[in-house]
Amino acid sequence: MNNFLELENKCKKLKRKQIIKFIIIIFVTITIILGITLSLKEKPKYKKIELNNTKKEIIITKKHKVQKDNIVPPMMEIQFDLNKIKDMSNIKNKDKKEITHNKKIENKSTKNKSTKNKEKNKEKKEITHNKKIENKQKNKILVEQKTITFEKALNIAKKAFHKHNYQKSMKWCKIASKLDNEKAEIWKLYALNLLKLNQKDKAIIVLKTYLKYKKSTEIENLLKRLEK
Amino acid sequence: MYQQLIKSFQDKINVDNVFNSLNFSTALSSLIDSKSPLKFLIGKPGVGKTFLINLYQKNTPGSIIIDGLISNEEFNEILNQQYEVIIIDEAQLLNIKTIETIRILTDNNKYQFLLSMHLKDAKEILEKDHFKSREIDVVELKEITKEDMIKYLNSILFLNNANHLFSNREFKTIYKYTKGNFRYIKKFLKTLFELLDFAQKNKLNKYEQINKCLLTMTAIKLGLENE
Numbered sequence: 449m450n451n452f453l454e455l456e457n458k459c460k461k462l463k464r465k466q467i468i469k470f471i472i473i474i475f476v477t478i479t480i481i482l483g484i485t486l487s488l489k490e491k492p493k494y495k496k497i498e499l500n501n502t503k504k505e506i507i508i509t510k511k512h513k514v515q516k517d518n519i520v521p522p523m524m525e526i527q528f529d530l531n532k533i534k535d536m537s538n539i540k541n542k543d544k545k546e547i548t549h550n551k552k553i554e555n556k557s558t559k560n561k562s563t564k565n566k567e568k569n570k571e572k573k574e575i576t577h578n579k580k581i582e583n584k585q586k587n588k589i590l591v592e593q594k595t596i597t598f599e600k601a602l603n604i605a606k607k608a609f610h611k612h613n614y615q616k617s618m619k620w621c622k623i624a625s626k627l628d629n630e631k632a633e634i635w636k637l638y639a640l641n642l643l644k645l646n647q648k649d650k651a652i653i654v655l656k657t658y659l660k661y662k663k664s665t666e667i668e669n670l671l672k673r674l675e676k
Numbered sequence: 677m678y679q680q681l682i683k684s685f686q687d688k689i690n691v692d693n694v695f696n697s698l699n700f701s702t703a704l705s706s707l708i709d710s711k712s713p714l715k716f717l718i719g720k721p722g723v724g725k726t727f728l729i730n731l732y733q734k735n736t737p738g739s740i741i742i743d744g745l746i747s748n749e750e751f752n753e754i755l756n757q758q759y760e761v762i763i764i765d766e767a768q769l770l771n772i773k774t775i776e777t778i779r780i781l782t783d784n785n786k787y788q789f790l791l792s793m794h795l796k797d798a799k800e801i802l803e804k805d806h807f808k809s810r811e812i813d814v815v816e817l818k819e820i821t822k823e824d825m826i827k828y829l830n831s832i833l834f835l836n837n838a839n840h841l842f843s844n845r846e847f848k849t850i851y852k853y854t855k856g857n858f859r860y861i862k863k864f865l866k867t868l869f870e871l872l873d874f875a876q877k878n879k880l881n882k883y884e885q886i887n888k889c890l891l892t893m894t895a896i897k898l899g900l901e902n903e
Binding site: 451452455456458459462463 | 871874875878880889892893896897901
């Protein structure tokens with residue numbers, strides 16, 4: 449029994465080891481949990497998406513410029529959306545502003561990270577949120593485009609017009625225009641929809657924009673009647 | 677006070693003092709009921725195989741227990757005596773010749789053999805062709821359950837008026853270390869009482885009663901706990 453003290457010491461060592469193990473396990477689990485929560489909060493992917501979106505929009509606007517040069521009617525989605533027509537230049541400026549704004553934010557972040565991080569995140573989130581919604585709408589239309597032909601879209605637009613569902617009709621006019629934006633019929637139908645919705649001015653603008661690129665007696669006659 | 681308890685947990689086989697656990701009684705009854713000329717009692721080391729074969733021998737007239745280290749000549753001598761049942765402990769130690777004679781003798785149905793051996797070795801022997809083709813009864817003795825261990829310990833502690841020494845928590849810890857192995861249980865209790873005895877004699881107040889540290893010390897001494 450000489451080794452009683454030795455055993456006692458071993459027991460104490462073992463206890464210490466167990467306590468250390470326990471502390472380490474707790475520490476590791478806490479750090480893992482914290483790491484996961486922080487990584488979820490930060491979400492660095494947002495930045496990339498934001499930048500990509502702005503780039504994409506720039507590319508789209510550039511494409512429109514090229515189309516104008518080739519004298520082809522523009523995409524109805526952009527032309528018909530009168531809010532966009534009015535704010536076309538504003539959108540471009542906005543894009544530029546956003547890009548410059550992002551750059552500024554990035555530059556600022558390098559200088560004053562601690563003070564303005566929260567504000568930046570809020571702004572970024574708002575911008576990305578708006579763009580996400582726009583993209584979703586665009587994507588929906590694109591999906592519909594893949595599965596539908598021009599004739600079908602036109603028919604749906606016509607049926608909706610006859611059923612006095614002008615919003616739906618306008619939506620399908622946009623889809624049809626994406627498939628073939630040179631046909632006067634669809635532009636005429638869109639203008640008629642606007643007329644029914646008491647938006648005569650917008651209807652005139654739409655018809656005029658078509659005539660800039662293409663000649664059509666049908667459209668000309670309609671425009672004359674509206675202007676009278 | 678603890679000397680009597682230390683003696684009680686010494687690794688000695690006392691067939692008169694039987695603890696009837698469920699494992700034991702089922703294994704014993706299946707050995708007695710079996711009429712196969714060749715029987716195997718298998719189990720991990722320390723589960724109580726030797727104790728069981730001693731108990732079986734007590735219940736079987738005309739039986740003898742021999743060791744696996746027996747030579748072929750000694751074995752032949754025993755065969756010449758008038759034994760009907762030959763029990764071989766640690767049968768994994770038998771030489772090939774003796775195994776071969778056992779195999780041939782079982783065909784005559786003149787003798788009954790009970791071979792007690794470790795689980796691992798038994799698996800190897802039973803997979804050999806000459807044993808595979810024969811009718812063999814295999815009885816496996818497993819470790820006792822926690823409840824059985826508590827009953828067993830209480831029965832011994834009761835005889836020594838020491839029931840008050842252990843709580844349910846301490847029994848759980850003992851089972852955690854010994855895993856129901858009879859030999860380890862006995863060893864554990866013996867060592868624990870030795871430590872208690874030492875503490876009492878040397879007036880180490882901290883260890884005059886069973887506590888967690890004493891149990892850990894016992895486990896360390898027996899190598900059941902890694903340092």
